[in-house]
Amino acid sequence: MNEQDTDGTVTKRFMIVNRKAPHGTVYALEVLEMVLISAMFDQDVHVAFLDDGVWQLRRGQMPGALEMKDFSKTYRALEGYGVEKIYVEGESLAERGLSEQDLVIPVEVIARADMARLMDGMDVVLTA
Amino acid sequence: MDAAYQVDGKTVAHDEEGYLTDIGQWNEAVAGIIAEAEGLPMTAERWEVVNFLREYYQEYQIAPAVRVLTKAIGKKLGPEKASNKYLYELFPYGPAKQACKIAGLPKPTGCV
């Protein structure tokens, strides 16, 4: 599945999977930092949100109420970091009463079966 | 660590690398003092980058990596400024390190 670049370096298909809600635990913030760092290594980075991970992208978050940083704004920086392959599982949204319009950034909403195939085709998958 | 900058008779705490402990304590006078400590007088060009970083942080809640900064500066301030060379001339120890420090921001995520 590796793509050979013109200069001979191998680019890996790399996916970071978010399954945790934000704020209650530190996972979402740590994974976001990992995404930003992985963007620096010229890999083919994919970011997926499924299960409770879809809550990370909910609009209107105000964690200032808990004296915590509003890192939901940081997802909007991903485009500038060259991370543009962002997938959200439709079933996970629907189960939670959410729709694409509730999210802070434009994403590609895909069905669970397609998410399964997408994950299966990756070289490296990190899930939290 | 009791490291701190002295600004107009006030004490502004920083970490062992000189980054402000509390971003809320930043103002232009503080920026001037940090710049002085770095040996960099605040010119219009340096202010342009520092102000850009502060706006970026306000919008995204992070300090950008250098590559991202360079690209974004090009969009905002013109392509002639979108080079590592330009930014390193202004901030010889690295725009991420020095400009972020002067802007009162935390050390950039993924900064090299």
Add this chain to the structure above:
Amino acid sequence: MLHTVNKSPFERNTLEACLKRAVPGAAILLIEDAVYAALAGTTLADAMTSAAQRFEVSVLGPDLAARGLENAALVEGVTVVDYGGFVDLAAAKGSVQAWL
């Protein structure tokens, strides 16, 4: 008794475990990631509507706001409380069982 639950009901069975053991009329306060249970329109909303008829169910406002849910529609019968309300509930109910 005041029961507090802080885990997402979509990820853990903590809320379910609490609902099975709380006695009728008990107070249940949803905090942290458990606030998602209070939302209308989810797959859990029906179960929560029925729970709100048996128990005094409330949800912590600042935890809703943090998650972008300040103005979200809630399950019928669930009330929003602030930190002061949390303290009042604990005082009124005498003891607290935290389902972690």
